Amino acid sequence: MKKHLGKLGTIAVLALLLISLFRQPGQNSFTIISYGLEEVKSDSFDHSYAAYNSLLNRYVKNARVNYGGFIDSRAEFEMFLRALGSVDENDFEGWTQEQRLAFWINAYNAFTIKAIIDHYPIKRRFSLVGIFYAPSNSILQIKGVWTKLQFKAVGKMVTLDEIEHQILRKKFNEPRIHMAINCASISCPDLRNEAYVPEKLEERLTEASINFVNNPDKGVYVDELSGKVKFSKIFKWFGDDFINNYGSKKLFNSYSLKENAVLNFTSDYLESEETKEYLMNKRLKIGYLDYDWQLNEQKDDKSPSS
Numbered sequence: 001m002k003k004h005l006g007k008l009g010t011i012a013v014l015a016l017l018l019i020s021l022f023r024q025p026g027q028n029s030f031t032i033i034s035y036g037l038e039e040v041k042s043d044s045f046d047h048s049y050a051a052y053n054s055l056l057n058r059y060v061k062n063a064r065v066n067y068g069g070f071i072d073s074r075a076e077f078e079m080f081l082r083a084l085g086s087v088d089e090n091d092f093e094g095w096t097q098e099q100r101l102a103f104w105i106n107a108y109n110a111f112t113i114k115a116i117i118d119h120y121p122i123k124r125r126f127s128l129v130g131i132f133y134a135p136s137n138s139i140l141q142i143k144g145v146w147t148k149l150q151f152k153a154v155g156k157m158v159t160l161d162e163i164e165h166q167i168l169r170k171k172f173n174e175p176r177i178h179m180a181i182n183c184a185s186i187s188c189p190d191l192r193n194e195a196y197v198p199e200k201l202e203e204r205l206t207e208a209s210i211n212f213v214n215n216p217d218k219g220v221y222v223d224e225l226s227g228k229v230k231f232s233k234i235f236k237w238f239g240d241d242f243i244n245n246y247g248s249k250k251l252f253n254s255y256s257l258k259e260n261a262v263l264n265f266t267s268d269y270l271e272s273e274e275t276k277e278y279l280m281n282k283r284l285k286i287g288y289l290d291y292d293w294q295l296n297e298q299k300d301d302k303s304p305s306s
Contacts, residue, residue: 045083045087045091045103046083047099047102047197047198048197049080049102049106049195049196049197051076051079051080051083052080052106052110052195053194053195054076055070055073055076055077055080056191056192056193056194056195057193057194058073059073060191060192060193061193061298063190063191063296064296064297064298064299065113065116065184065191065296065297065298066297066298067113067116067117067120067297068120070113070117071117071120074117077110077113077114077117080110081110081111081114081151081152084103084106084107084110084151084152084153084154085151085152085153085154085155086155087103087153087154087155088154088155089154089155089156092154096198097172098198098199098201098202099198100172101168101172101174101177101196101198101201102195102196102197102198102201103153104153104163104167104168104172105168105177105180105181105196106195106196107151107153107163108160108163108164108168108181108182109181109182109191111151111153111160111163112139112160112182112183112184113184114151115139115142115145115149115160115184116139116142116184116295119141119142121137122136122137122138122139122141122142122295123136123141124136124141125141125143127143134293135293135294135295137294137295137297138185138293138294138295139183139184139185139293139295140293145160146159146160146161146164147159147160147161164181168181169238169241173244173245174205175238175241175242175244175245175246175265176205176206176208176209177205178234178238178241179205179208179209179211179212180196180204180205180208182296184295184296185291185292185293185294185295185296186218186292186293186294186295186296187218187232187233187289187290187291187292187293188218188296189208189211189212189218189234190208190211190212191296192204192208206269209265209268209269210269210271212232212269213265213266213269213270214269214270214271214272217289218232218289218292219231219232219266220232220266220270221289222275222278222279222284224278226285227282227283227284227285228284228285228286228287229279229284229285229286229287230286230287230288230289231262231266231286231287231288231289232288232289232291233288233289233291235262235266235288236288239258239259239261239262240258240261242258242261242262242264242265243257243258243261245261245265246261246262246264246265246268247260247261247264249264249268250263250264250267250280254283255286259286263279263280266279267279267280
C-alpha cells in the first residue's frame with residue numbers, strides 16, 4: 001500500500017508541476033484563454049478603422065507603444081475588438097481582397113496588443129525560454145501567446161498563429177505581410193500609428209517594406225568592406241514566401257532559391273542605388289541579424305495611469 005501511495009504521490013506532484021507550468025502569471029486557468037468578447041452588432045463594418053486609428057495615433061510613437069495608455073483606454077479598445085469578432089462570415093466573404101487583407105493585418109496587430117496589456121507589465125516566467133533565452137519584458141514570457149491564446153474574429157475563435165500561418169500566409173499571395181504584422185518586439189517591423197485601410201493598402205505595404213528594408217538594425221545590413229549582407233531573421237524564417245513573387249526576377253546561380261527571392265525583394269525597396277547595385281552584382285556572404293525580443297514599449301511606460 002505504501003508503495004502504491006508513493007507512486008500516487010509522485011504522480012500528484014508531477015500533475016501539480018504541469019498545472020503550474022501551464023498557468024499564466026496571476027491567472028487561475030490554463031493558457032487556452034478565449035477572448036470571446038460580447039458581440040457588438042452594427043449594420044456595416046467600419047473599414048476606415050476610425051476607433052482603432054484613434055488609439056494607435058495616441059499610443060504609438062516612433063514604433064514604440066504606450067501599453068499603459070491602451071490599458072487606460074481598455075473599454076474603448078475592447079469595443080473595437082468586439083467589432084472584429086462581430087463580423088458576419090458571409091458578409092466577410094463578400095468583401096474585396098484589400099478589405100479582407102487589411103482586416104487580418106489589423107486584427108493580428110490588435111490582438112497582439114491585447115495579449116500584451118492583459119499581462120502587463122510582463123514578468124519573467126520559470127521556463128527554459130523564460131530564464132535563458134527571452135528578455136524579462138519579452139512577449140516570449142507569455143506562455144502560449146501565439147498558439148494558445150484565442151481571440152474572436154469573423155465570428156470564430158482564432159490564435160495569432162492561425163491568423164499568420166493559416167490565413168495571411170496561406171490565403172493571400174502577399175509576402176509583404178511580414179513587413180506589416182508586428183510581434184511587439186524591437187526587431188519586428190514597426191507598428192504603424194495608424195491602421196491599414198483597404199484603399200491605401202498597396203501604398204502602406206510598400207511604405208512598410210521600404211522602412212523595414214532600409215533599417216540596418218532590423219531589416220538589411222550591408223557591409224561592403226567584408227562582402228557580407230545580413231538580413232532580418234524574418235527572411236530566414238519566411239523567405240520561402242517571397243519565392244513566388246520575387247524568385248525569378250533576377251537569377252543568381254550562387255544563391256539558393258530562397259536567398260535569390262530575398263535579394264530580389266530587398267533590392268526592390270532599397271533606397272540607396274549604390275547599395276542596391278552592390279547587393280545585386282556581388283557574390284556576398286549571407287548572414288542574419290540578431291533578433292531583439294525586448295518589448296517595443298515606450299521607455300517611460302511601465303504601468304497604466306492611476
